[in-house]
Amino acid sequence: MINKSHTTLEPTPEIAYTTHMKKTFKATPKDPRLDEMFKEVFGVDRVRCIQFGTCVSCDGDVLKTAFRDPLSFKEFTISGLCQPCQDSVFGFSEE
Numbered sequence: 001m002i003n004k005s006h007t008t009l010e011p012t013p014e015i016a017y018t019t020h021m022k023k024t025f026k027a028t029p030k031d032p033r034l035d036e037m038f039k040e041v042f043g044v045d046r047v048r049c050i051q052f053g054t055c056v057s058c059d060g061d062v063l064k065t066a067f068r069d070p071l072s073f074k075e076f077t078i079s080g081l082c083q084p085c086q087d088s089v090f091g092f093s094e095e
Helices: 032-042 046-051 070-079 083-090
Strands: 015-017 023-025
Touching (some): 023 046, 032 046, 046 070
16 A cells, blocks of 8 residues: 555565665564574574575575575564575475
């Protein structure tokens, strides 16, 4: 839906652009304790990795990998895991 008084898109798209036209992503809000746990496990900030499109596990550029489906992309905004790392953690079978 377009808000005619401000000509903005509602709801806000998941992908935004910074002033340098670099894609950024919006991380799903989490309890600060959970984000601290992510830092301890992966050694990186989950929110920052998601914002800049890097995987918390392998540090890969998520723009260079394809997500299998919208649910897998949603999982990236939750966990910060790229598709190959999601497959490794959660398992994947092509059957």
